[in-house]
Amino acid sequence: MLLLRPNNEHIAIMQENLVIVESPAKAKTIEKFLGDDFKVMSSYGHIRDLKKKELSIDPKTLEPDYEIPEEKKKLVSELKNNAKKANKIWLASDEDREGEAISWHLCEVLGLDEKKTSRIVFHEITQTAIQDAIKNPRHLDMNLVNAQQARRVLDRLVGFKLSPVLWRKVKPALSAGRVQSVAVRLIVEREREIQEFKSEPYYRINAIFGIQNPDGSQSEVKAELDKRFDNHDDALAFLEKCKDAEFTVSSIAKKPLKRTPAPPFTTSTLQQEAARKLGFTVSQTMMVAQRLYEAGRITYMRTDSVNLSTLAINTSKDEIIKTWGKEYSKPRNFTTHAKGAQEAHEAIRPTYMSATSIDGTQQEKRLYELIWKRTAASQMADAQIEKTTVNIDITGVDAKFVANGEVIVFDGFLKVYRESTDDDENSQDDFSHNLPALKEGDQLQRREIISTERFSQGPIRYTEASLVRKLEELGIGRPSTYAPTISTIQQREYVQKGDKKGEERLYAIDSLKGIKITNKTKKEMAGSEKGKLLPTDIGIVVNDFLIQNFPDIMDYNFTAKVEHQFDQIAEGKEEWSKMMKDFDKKFEPNVKNVMDARSEHKAGERELGIDPKSGKPVFVKIGRFGPVVQIGTADDSEKPRFSQLPSDCSMETITLEEALELFKLPRTIGQFEGTNVVIGAGRFGPYIMHNKKYVSLPKEENPLTITLETAVSLINEKRQQEEQRHLKTFDEDEKMEVLNGRYGPYIAYDGKNYRMPKNLHDKAAELTYEECMDIVKNAPEPKTKARRAKK
């Protein structure tokens, strides 16, 4: 390890080098490569930031005001102590904008002496890479730091100035930002495209032919007509013509095809493939990957680079040759094309390619296997495919049938891995359908010719993973923020993950067999989608409002434009404070104008018509608690009436008639046990109220038509459930109960719920009052952080 020591330094005994990296897992690994003279610590990301609760930017100078957040104070003092003791400090944060800024904040906060501080970067975590880094120290790059400050300040200005506009104009507690608002825009616009899309029918013609083989046996050839008909009559006329036509092989073309493997995983591609192949959500993928990283199984999981270290390429090569043979190996390195990629890390790959599988949970094993295969495939030979195209002429007809055959001559990387695609419809494009031996001039026997009605397909809704891909394509967001962004837009209720029920549709299928044409109509479900991202009313209103008032920020190229300026700053060609001032000069008055604009109507408000009963106008709008229908206005003598929009209605499409229906609730439908049975509509959907108790209506019951009889049976059902819920009550104190819940037995006392130790679950019903009180008293204080319970 002596050679790692800078040679101009005479190190006294016990004087240490201190290396600071961003991630503790990385610190652990590096410490192993360095000797006892080196202590490696982690900064756990940024140690200093703008204040959490306020703008923290001077309105005139636009200078940021940084602070060390409470939860980092202990860490910072530890870093300070160790820095004081150290003879030499190496700042080894990542080699990108954020990393440079982390090092700069460390310098500032720890008060580091420039003479004994060096900035170093590793491109990979190997002994030689680290030795090289230590041999090539440099100084902080203040231009790069300033580019980060510009990024930070701009995002804060946009987020903390736009959000309050939404609080006033739409609804409290909403948010807007450079990344999230554009993500919502993508989803809203995609939904509109789908609404506007009109599916057109067309007719596809397929044929099944027979051919006699030289040995006398029969083979089948499947082919498709090289044109499609756009109306039913033309398709039928074609079938008619086929009746006496002859079908002759007119040409056979063979063409070699090559498929190349996909590059190794980045964060974005890992999220996409884990979603398609393993059904993981993006945050699930990141959580599992984090565990694999911490266990030393994979390289860093937040990366935009497809680069592999030479070590990884070499060990992959060994492993591939060992397992499949030399002809399967083809070492390659890939280059990153992603917009705005900063490439501070390697691609996501197994730390040791020799480990083909690992111990761990099922999820960890599956994700690891996926990463292993993708990495291996990227270092494997191309697949060689022979594609055969056979043209089949039809006498008396201009069009021809085409039969395709694909034979895998050499499977190469396909042996381990094939990338999935998003469009589920066209999965027909599969390899390996063989054709029988044919030659030019062969006469084929017509067995069946089928015309099938199909429909042009409109745009597809985004999934979490396909939205990530789109954001990456636009250069919006970073590997560390894809998953949180997806969560944020769902938490704010701009977007919902849901299933879109398909619609039943009929299609014609006509078949010619012998001399007979049979016509049939079949049924299918069309357009059903699962787990897709759908915009909510709030999402739509906020999006339209922002586009109308802040078109520059909402532009899909906004990030690309400011990134270009950040690059100019990083190259020293532009002053960062000037960029901030130029931006704010336009942005601030824009915000002020929109904020102060006095308008009669709230954003997204829409008048549906006049209520025939009262003669008052009927509106839909976003209320304090979400979308509502309102009859009458606030300045009427009478108070306006409100009704929450049911979940299956949307503000954009609800009609006056549907809206008025809602005001028929709450309604009394009769009496049971001497008190009224009332049907109401609440936040959690329609409910029955009887004797001050509530029962939710199941989805299939319509609150406007439900009978007293059904209501009573639902009440009784609920009572039964209630009874099973109460395991025990106490004579001593009726506020104390033992209840049976979703997560097993628990204690309810004075309106609060308490967990009980697992070992008591079996005898929960036998607990004494004292034992219960014990649990209640010893319950840990609820965390202040858990502000709002998730539903």
Add this chain to the structure above:
DNA sequence: CAGTGAGCGAGCTTCCGCTTGACTT
């Protein structure tokens, strides 16, 4: 399928990127 059913006299909410914890509901 634990329980909630209101409609700004009050104060609060919010961004994007780095990075993990200590916790379950």
